[in-house]
Amino acid sequence: DQQVKQNSPSLSVQEGRISILNCDYTNSMFDYFLWYKKYPAEGPTFLISISSIKDKNEDGRFTVFLNKSAKHLSLHIVPSQPGDSAVYFCAATLTTSGTYKYIFGTGTRLKVLA
Amino acid sequence: DVKVTQSLRYLVKRTGEKVFLECVQDMDHENMFWYRQDPGLGLRLIYFSYDVKMKEKGDIPEGYSVSREKKERFSLILESASTNQTSMYLCASLGGTNEKLFFGSGTQLSVL
Numbered sequence: 001d002q003q004v005k006q007n008s009p010s011l012s013v014q015e016g017r018i019s020i021l022n023c024d025y026t027n028s029m030f031d032y033f034l035w036y037k038k039y040p041a042e043g044p045t046f047l048i049s050i051s052s053i054k055d056k057n058e059d060g061r062f063t064v065f066l067n068k069s070a071k072h073l074s075l076h077i078v079p080s081q082p083g084d085s086a087v088y089f090c091a092a093t094l095t096t097s098g099t100y101k102y103i104f105g106t107g108t109r110l111k112v113l114a
Numbered sequence: 115d116v117k118v119t120q121s122l123r124y125l126v127k128r129t130g131e132k133v134f135l136e137c138v139q140d141m142d143h144e145n146m147f148w149y150r151q152d153p154g155l156g157l158r159l160i161y162f163s164y165d166v167k168m169k170e171k172g173d174i175p176e177g178y179s180v181s182r183e184k185k186e187r188f189s190l191i192l193e194s195a196s197t198n199q200t201s202m203y204l205c206a207s208l209g210g211t212n213e214k215l216f217f218g219s220g221t222q223l224s225v226l
Contacts, residue, residue, distance in 0.1 A: 041219070044217050049214065099170060100208075104149075
């Protein structure tokens with residue numbers, strides 16, 4: 001049962017335009033949502049996060065939006081740059097009985113075309 | 115910055131061999147995790163540990179075991195490797211509730 005879903009396996013965007021990556025989830029008990037970026041042959045690196053009590057968080061070119069009623073979050077990258085080409089994973093955290101788990105989506109491969 | 119070290123970048127093993135993957139973190143983090151990454155399946159949690167000698171099964175623990183004898187070190191063991199365990203293995207550590215995970219650079223394991 002995939003609790004965090006990224007339904008678009010890939011996305012291509014022209015340099016300078018907006019990239020929008022989407023993520024859906026099923027568990028309303030998630031505490032935080034995060035986005036990670038992964039280049040080939042490297043580990044994922046943290047990009048941006050949002051608490052479940054917020055609906056927007058912005059950091060430079062990156063903004064994450066959370067729509068709790070739709071159980072949907074999105075990552076906006078404006079403007080997109082060729083160096084943003086990578087696989088993006090959304091993740092959600094769940095705290096149960098004093099331990100916490102990170103649950104990742106399947107990833108979206110973003111290609112920014114110069 | 116936090117450093118999570120997986121010293122092996124690539125590893126080739128034969129079916130039935132024992133595989134030992136080691137992960138070391140330098141930030142005194144309590145929580146450590148092992149994931150595997152497969153195309154189209156994302157990152158799937160194998161095991162995690164929230165303290166020394168403590169471990170919890172993740173979503174896909176079958177065929178794996180772990181060891182956490184020291185706080186900084188979390189090892190993943192494949193007692194008898196199989197071809198379906200060919201994958202990228204990623205270790206991560208976490209300092210506290212809802213903080214970000216720090217990942218190692220991963221080990222690409224091929225089981226022939």
